[in-house]
Amino acid sequence: MSSFIIEGGHRLHGEIIPQGAKNEALQVICAALLTDEEVVIENVPDIVDVNNLLSLLKDMGVSVKPAGHGAWSLKADAIDLAYTESREFIEKSAALRGSIMTIGPLLGRFGNATVPKPGGDKIGRRRLDTHFNGIMKLGAELVFDEGKQLFKLSADRLKGCYILLDEASVTGTANLLMAAVFAEGETIIYNAACEPYVEQLSRMLVRMGAHIQGIGSNRLIVQGVTRLSGCRHRLLPDMIEIGSFIGMAAMTASELTIKNVSVQNLGIIPESFRRLGITVHQQGDDLYIPEQDRYTIESFLDGSILTIADAPWPGLTPDLLSVMLVVATKAEGCVLIHQKMFESRLFFVDKLIDMGAQIILCDPHRATVIGLGDRFKLKGMTMSSPDIRAGISLLIAAMSAQGKSTIHNIDQIDRGYQDIDVRLNRLGAAIRRV
Known part of the structure; x- marks a missing residue:
């Protein structure tokens, strides 16, 4: 130490x-899981939390390569979902709170997502209800494995709906956005967080092919699509x-x-x-x-x-x-x-x-x-x-x-x-x- x-x-x-913004980096790196095409992220800070998340995605099967000073190329074309239930994944993911934002992309794209109780700062309760309640309204089924302390979510097909968040959670909004882009029909997220980093994520998703209205406000309207493409994104x-x-x-x-x-x-x-x-x-x-x-x-x-x-x-x-x-x-x-x-x-x-x-x-x-x-x-x-x-x-x-x-x-x-x-x-x- x-x-x-x-x-x-x-x-x-x-x-x-x-x-580059740490909190934005954790969101947009997870967004790379939404496509099998290359996503290049610029102005990425060389800090422990970001490096741990990049390492976690690499272990999941994502191609993670340097793309210039402070830039990374991510290509999630060979995701190993079985790895997400391994002991190694559980230990690495539990130590990193940003890992919670892998749920939305994995569930939206593959219909399954697994995440342990995440770690992070010891600054008091940081509940996950906003994430899970919103995603379950989209049609996901949640099972908690008491023995492994794992949350498992699954859905044959997510369906758009009206979601009123109980708190304007930044990571909760980001997770729901990334799940909703693949949900069938229209999703309305009200009382959404409207921080610049959520706005940045939204604009990145639009460049990838998502249909999102209300960017920068607390009412986001998402029209589901079936596929997203790659893009280039620069952090604030x-x-x-x-x-x-x-x-x-x-x-x-x-x-x-x-x-x-x-x-x-x-x-x-x-x-x-x-x-x-x-x-x-x-x-x-x-x-x-x-x-x-x-x-x-x-x-x-x-x-x-x-x-x-x-x-x-x-x-x-x-x-x-x-x-x-x-x-x-x-x-x-x-x-x-x-x-x-x-x-x-x-x-x-x-x-x-x-x-x-x-x-x-x-x-x-x-x-x-x-x-x-x-x-x-x-x-x-x-x-x-x-x-x-x-x-x-x-x-x-x-x-x-x-x-x-x-x-x-x-x-x-x-x-x-x-x-x-x-x-x-x-x-x-x-x-x-x-």
């Missing part, structure tokens, strides 16, 4: 290009990494330019950081964060304490709340961070409190941060990364702290951030991997 040793207090300076830049870089610049009082961010797909993210007092300038398709020694949290118009909460798109993505919480510790003023989706994601704040931050953990979903500005500095310490987003947040805290910090279990950070230590060291950080 690797660790980071971070010497705090170094300012960053320069330009950085965000990696990762909005979570972009937000993380904004947070790093603020916490280390650095001047940073984040290049080619696809501003129109960032939604409310830049404005949310501005409400914490951080200056974020848009320069074409770049974001420029000037050196800023002090920043002050806004209050609501009536003078009450600012609340920052996650919400379905176009609301704030929950993946950035951990970063924003850390950024608030150095601000002047107070903010309530309300993490509605996952009940364990804020538990890492005990490490920030040990570093000197003024935080009150109200309950599993809410934390009040009392920012003391330049009246205090975080102090370095030894800690462990519990999940991807908490891991990058602790790294940001360590970069701004006095003295040295050690972060263990950085494999969690590597799951979502490509060569993060190398890229930040080029900008002036002092991070050593051991």
